[in-house]
Every structure is written in C-alpha cells, then in structure tokens.
Amino acid sequence: MKLRFRIPSLAKRIASRLSVKRYVRHNLGIKAPRGWGWLTNPRRALYNRIYTRTTRGCGSVLSVGIVVLVVVSVV
Secondary structure, eight states, rough: OOOBBOOOHHHHHHHHHHHHHHHHHHHHHHOOOOOHHHHHHHHHHHHHHHHHOOBHHHHHHHHHHHHHHHHHHHH
C-alpha cells in the first residue's frame, strides 16, 4: 500500500457509472445497505478501509494550507 495522493481517473469514473452490474443492481433493488461492503466483498472492503486511512485527497492539503495561512495571518 502506497502513502500518496489520490489520482482521479475520468475513464474509471465513467466506466463505473455505465456498468451493466450497476444498472441491474439499481433497477432490481438488489443492493446491500451502506456499510455492508464486508459482507458482499470482504477483500475489497479491507483494501478500501486501509486505503482511505492512509491516503489524502488533493482538497485536504489545500484546506490544511488555508487554515495554517489564516492562523499565521491572524497571529
């Protein structure tokens, strides 16, 4: 697992929204409740849990920089 920034992918975003699997799940109502990823795919759920705790998005760096800038300018 790498500790780095997330790199958004437009191709993956479009592919996930247009997948047949998603279309069937949403139209037939065959979905597990939120937070039940460990039941449907435990390996992916574990990976995602580790990934979200070890990476930061681009916006989080900007927001931290703005907070530091505001604190420094106020003091």
